[in-house]
Amino acid sequence: MSDYDLFVIGAGSGGVRASRIAASHGAKVGIAEEYRVGGTCVIRGCVPKKLLVYGAHFAEDLQDCVKFGWDIEGKSFDWAKLRDNVAAEVDRLEGLYRQTLGNNDVEIFECRARLAGGGKVELSDGRTITADKILIAVGAEPFIPEIEGCKDHAITSNDVFHLPELPKRIAIAGGGYIANEFAGIFNEFGSKVTIINRSDQILRGYDEQMRDRLLQISMTKGIDFRFNAKFKKVEKQGDGSLLLTMDGCDDMEVDQLLFATGRVPNTQDLGLDKARVETEDRGAIKVDEYNRTTAEDVYAVGDVTDRIQLTPVAIREGHAFADTQFGGMDRTIDYDNVPNAVFSHPPIAGVGLTESEARNKLGGQIKTFTSDFRAMKNVLAGRNERSLYKLVVDASNDRVVGIHMIGPEAPEILQAAAIAVKAGLTKSDFDETVALHPTMAEELVLMR
CATH class of the missing domain: 3.50.50.60 (FAD/NAD(P)-binding domain)
Structure with a gap:
């Protein structure tokens, strides 16, 4: 036994x-x-x-x-x-x-x-x-790469929640969702944030228009980006700051280095x-x-x-x-149409195929519908930040095969919208749904 x-x-x-x-x-x-x-x-x-x-x-x-x-x-x-x-x-x-x-x-x-x-x-x-x-x-x-000084002086997302004080200057290595989420957090708290990415784009795998919009907004908010840049060495200086010796961009001094290069x-x-x-x-x-x-x-x-x-x-x-x-059952998991979110500032949310994925998978037989707008709250506040919603539609059968959003509360809205994609609803089903006004979510049923 x-x-x-x-x-x-x-x-x-x-x-x-x-x-x-x-x-x-x-x-x-x-x-x-x-x-x-x-x-x-x-x-x-x-x-x-x-x-x-x-x-x-x-x-x-x-x-x-x-x-x-x-x-x-x-x-x-x-x-x-x-x-x-x-x-x-x-x-x-x-x-x-x-x-x-x-x-x-x-x-x-x-x-x-x-x-x-x-x-x-x-x-x-x-x-x-x-x-x-x-x-x-x-x-x-x-994951922290084998770079001189990194494992001795850099932190990971595990350590952020225990920092004794807020860094005045922080460099974040990586371009994925963890890097962009913490970049937004530290920037709003008043830190000077620099994202260092070894490639030329952020959020690889997300819809291109959404990640481009986030990059634009992040730069407007004051977050710096260093693309195609690699670390050569990390050294701790006498005043406690870190000297980052770089390849592909200028060297820099920061108070904290966060590695968000995947798990x-x-x-x-x-x-x-x-x-x-x-x-x-x-x-x-x-x-x-x-x-x-x-x-x-x-x-x-x-x-x-x-x-x-x-x-x-x-x-x-x-x-x-x-x-x-x-339990005597026969259960497996369907990994199609799993919704995802990036809790950046503003957040991104998506489900299903991105536009490029749909073009590759469906042979170009797709339609896209977008809504580019300012949320009502941002208009009165005088904030120029714009939201962007996108529907990706299979032109052969009118099915909505992807929904992608960037804007306030996008993940909250996307959770309900993901049900429509999972259920195989069509663009016509969206069009026939009466809008709930005034909301940001109504844009999902108003795209023509």
């Missing part, structure tokens, strides 16, 4: 969901977590970052409110207060995740776990656990070789549509696999795994 029907390595979003659902189906479940329950999203990712985004929005709201009749004197920003309040909220959420596991009789092991082969898991406290099925859900970690699966020292679990070139665990690895009775979900690195995707994978293995 094994100690557990299921043993999960990693108590992030996917691991916790799989544990809870498996236990609800009657399985005896154990879970190992070496740091904190909740994983990247709750502890050091999307949740605390979104709280910083909310905090950053007040910078512009306090400027704009004057035109709406408000007179606010003596406004100031206290980084330590926001940082500590966010940390307290993270503590609260971790407690809820622990409570969820406890309520479902999932036993938590607060230590590191490694595969030992043959249905065994070795814990860092010296114990060995046996399980009928093992699920790997350890997520991913920030890699957290598979180091996990015992994969011993259990004969195969990985891809970048370390991601190979799985099939049922989350099975190349080892018998070993499975994997979430960012540790080479699929879509999004928390809701990991949750769905964990749920489908538990239903299939312990």
Whole structure:
């Protein structure tokens, strides 16, 4: 008899969901977590970052409110207060995740776990656990390249939430969503922000018009960009500042260097070789549509696999795994039309095919409809920032195959609009829907 029907390595979003659902189906479940329950999203990712985004929005709201009749004197920003309040909220959420596991009789092991082969898991406290099925859900970690001085002096997104003070000058390496989100946050808090990108574009993979609009707005807000630039060396100077020796742009001095150059699966020292679990070139665990690895009775979900690195995707994978293995169901995940967002300033949101993807996939038989406008709030506030919405339509059948947006509350609007794309609705269906006025979202049904 094994100690557990299921043993999960990693108590992030996917691991916790799989544990809870498996236990609800009657399985005896154990879970190992070496740091904190909740994983990247709750502890050091999307949740605390979104709280910083909310905090950053007040910078512009306090400027704009004057035109709406408000007179606010003596406004100031206290980084330590926001940082500590966010940390307290993270503590609260971790407690809820622990409570969820406890309520479902999932036993938590607060230590590191490694595969030992043959249905065994070795814990860092010296114990060995046996399980009928093992699920790997350890997520991913920030990537820092091998550049002189970087690992000694640079920080990652994990460290932002613990900064003792707000940097006056910060350089952010990378051009993806993490880089642009933190660029917007620090810029609104008053830091001088420079994005350093080794390519000539930001947000590769997003719709071109959306990323061009974000670049334009970001530059207007005062964020500097250095394209086709690479790091040669990072040195700490006597006054505590950092000297960045560059290739492709001028050297610079900053107070903080943040690397946001992607995330890699957290598979180091996990015992994969011993259990004969195969990985891809970048370390991601190979799985099939049922989350099975190349080892018998070993499975994997979430960012540790080479699929879509999004928390809701990991949750769905964990749920489908538990239903299939312990609930007598046959469940797989549909990875088409997964909505995504960049919580930049302003935010971007999208679902389905971008315009270029649609042209490649549909042989050019597409139509696009756009609305380029200023939100009513921005008009009265005197803010010239413009929003942009786009519908990508398959001309052969009138189906809306993509929606892309940049503007205030774009992610909130896109979540509902994504249902239409998933359901295969047509442009005519959009046109026949009565507009909800006055809203920004009404632009989705007014494009002609």
